[in-house]
Amino acid sequence: MRIFICVSICLCINMFGPPGFCSGKTIFVNNVSGNDSFAGDSQNAPFRTIAQAVRRVTPGDTIRLTHTGVMYKESLVLHDVRGKKDARIVVEGNGAVISGTEDVDLNEWEEISPGLFKNDGIYADRRFNMDVINRYFFLFDGKINRMNRCLKGKNVPFKKPEDLEENEWTFLENEKAFYIRLNTSEKATYIEMPVRSNGVAITGSTQYVTIKNLTCKNLYNDGFGITHSAREIRFYEIKSLYCGDDGISAHADCEFSVNGFLSEGNGTGICDTGNSKTSYDNVTIKDCVGFDLFFLNERSGGAEHVIVNSIIYTNANSGVVFSTERADGSINIRMQNVVVNNSSKSGRGFRTLGKTYVEMKDCVFRD
Numbered sequence: 001m002r003i004f005i006c007v008s009i010c011l012c013i014n015m016f017g018p019p020g021f022c023s024g025k026t027i028f029v030n031n032v033s034g035n036d037s038f039a040g041d042s043q044n045a046p047f048r049t050i051a052q053a054v055r056r057v058t059p060g061d062t063i064r065l066t067h068t069g070v071m072y073k074e075s076l077v078l079h080d081v082r083g084k085k086d087a088r089i090v091v092e093g094n095g096a097v098i099s100g101t102e103d104v105d106l107n108e109w110e111e112i113s114p115g116l117f118k119n120d121g122i123y124a125d126r127r128f129n130m131d132v133i134n135r136y137f138f139l140f141d142g143k144i145n146r147m148n149r150c151l152k153g154k155n156v157p158f159k160k161p162e163d164l165e166e167n168e169w170t171f172l173e174n175e176k177a178f179y180i181r182l183n184t185s186e187k188a189t190y191i192e193m194p195v196r197s198n199g200v201a202i203t204g205s206t207q208y209v210t211i212k213n214l215t216c217k218n219l220y221n222d223g224f225g226i227t228h229s230a231r232e233i234r235f236y237e238i239k240s241l242y243c244g245d246d247g248i249s250a251h252a253d254c255e256f257s258v259n260g261f262l263s264e265g266n267g268t269g270i271c272d273t274g275n276s277k278t279s280y281d282n283v284t285i286k287d288c289v290g291f292d293l294f295f296l297n298e299r300s301g302g303a304e305h306v307i308v309n310s311i312i313y314t315n316a317n318s319g320v321v322f323s324t325e326r327a328d329g330s331i332n333i334r335m336q337n338v339v340v341n342n343s344s345k346s347g348r349g350f351r352t353l354g355k356t357y358v359e360m361k362d363c364v365f366r367d
Contacts, residue, residue, distance in 0.1 A: 024060030024087065027053045032068040050076050059208070060087035064094065071099035071217070076200045083208030085232075093214030093238075098199040100219035100243070101139060104180075104191035115184045116161060120177035126195060133171050135244035135267060136220055138180065139192040140167040144218070144242045146289065150267045151245050153290030153317045194220035194244060202254075207231040211238065220244040223266065226276075227251035236260055243267065247285070250276035258283065268294055269312070275301045283310035286343075293320045295356075300328040308336040313343045314350075324354030333358045342367040 027040050027047065034040075034048035040056060046066065047053050051074060053063045059082065065072070076091065076098060083089035109117040122128070135151040137144050147169060148156045159170045164181035167189060171178050182189050199216025200223070202209070207230065215238070216223035223240025226233060226249070233256035240247035240263050247263030250256065250272035257279040263269040269285035271294040272278050285292050292314045297303040314320060320340055322333055333356065340363070342349035350365060352358060 024058060024062070026062045026064055027056055028064050028066070029053050030066040030068060031072050032066075032070055034066075050074055054078065054081065057081065057089055059084045059089060062090040062092055064092045065096040065214070067094045067096045071097045073099055073102065075196050075198055075219075076211075076214075078200075078202045078206045078209060080204035081206045081209060083232075085208060088208045088210050088232075088234075091209070091211045091214065093212060095213055095215070097215045097217055098219075099217050100194040100196040100199060101192035102195050104138075104193050106191075109180070112161075115166075115182050116164065117180050117182065118161070118177055120175055122178055122193075123176040130173065132220060133173075136171070137194065137244055138169045139218065141190050142192075144265065145169065146244075150289040150317075152268050152271070152294070192218070194218055197221040198223070198225040199240070199243075200224045202226045202230045202233060202256075203228050205229050205231075206233065210234045210236070212236040213238070215239040215241065216243065217241040218243065222246040222249045223263075224248040225251070226254045226256055228254060230254040230256065233257075234259075238262075239264070241265055246271040247288070249273070250278050252276065257281075263288065265289075268292070268316070270294065271296065272303070272305055273297065274299050275303050277304045279306040280310060281308050283307060283312075285311075286313040286315065288316045290316055291318045291321055292316045294318070295322045295331055295333060296325070297323075297329045297331045297354075298325040300326055302329070303331045304333075305331065306334045307338055308334075309338075311339045311341065313341050315343050319349045319351070321350075322352045322356040322358060324356060327355070330355040330357065335359070335363050336361045337363070339364045340366070 028043055030046035034046035036048050036052040038045040040047040109119045112118050137146045161179040166183045169180040198221050199219045222245050223243045235258045237260040242265040245267045247266040247269050251274055253275040255277040259281045261283045263285045265287045267289050268291040269288040273296045292312050295305050
């Protein structure tokens with residue numbers, strides 16, 4: 001009797017990845033038609049929230065956000081989310097926008113005089129502290145108002161409530177109270193306040209993650225914040241617009257790369273700290289307030305940063321600054337094909353402080 005043994009061999013082929021790379025499932029998110037009770041496995045049954053997709057993600061998976069035209073009112077939080085070298089986790093934003101704000105309901109505010117409103121509950125309810133307040137802002141009819149304050153820039157004292165003009169705000173620390181002034185004789189003003197810290201927060205030992213085509217807007221801290229020991233994080237074609245602090249920021253000893261980044265109207269365009277290692281290609285920084293480009297090592301040991309093929313319009317108070325704070329700390333920086341245009345004419349376009357080593361090639365400094 002002859003015995004035939006059938007052996008099934010599964011070959012994983014991916015035309016868009018390296019040999020042996022096995023693509024995983026696609027998880028769909030739609031903040032208009034989705035529902036977190038759906039399966040999330042098709043455009044016809046998408047999850048409603050990004051958080052639900054993150055809970056289901058495994059190595060090799062793609063989270064695909066639908067660009068609905070409605071901003072996502074939540075953050076993308078990746079804590080200890082691990083892809084693999086041959087099975088990266090991908091978040092495809094498709095141009096979607098993560099917003100840090102919620103509408104202000106004046107019914108929750110006390111009108112203490114015509115057009116002057118007070119709220120002394122937000123500070124405690126949102127668990128704010130003065131570090132948050134020092135980077136805070138409100139939006140009046142979509143336009144940001146920082147009241148000439150910025151965490152890393154020049155700060156004027158908060159106004160007295162009675163001195164506020166139309167579409168201005170202030171905060172009294174002794175009362176833990178916000179005040180806003182409106183012109184109630186005209187059409188209603190659309191008011192927003194930031195309630196989310198970061199648009200994208202990557203923490204812990206997250207690794208082998210790619211984020212594409214995503215915009216973060218109006219967060220009270222950073223658009224993109226990466227910290228702890230995050231490794232092999234890649235960003236492509238991202239934007240950070242009008243955030244309270246940094247457009248993107250590296251902390252601790254994380255490592256990531258960025259290819260295609262617009263940082264506009266933020267407190268600081270880019271701020272990388274600690275022993276981080278970062279690489280930027282094709283970056284535009286403009287209309288920022290405190291710093292435009294800030295590489296700071298406040299720790300012992302070294303940090304490494306690369307920025308190439310980029311343009312920086314130095315409107316901010318401190319322009320481009322590379323700095324170390326400790327004698328046993330250092331920063332190595334490589335700049336190539338970078339234009340620094342001192343739009344503010346402040347004379348503070350570029351400074352190095354402490355033990356910083358900068359290699360430049362084909363760079364232009366204007367004014």
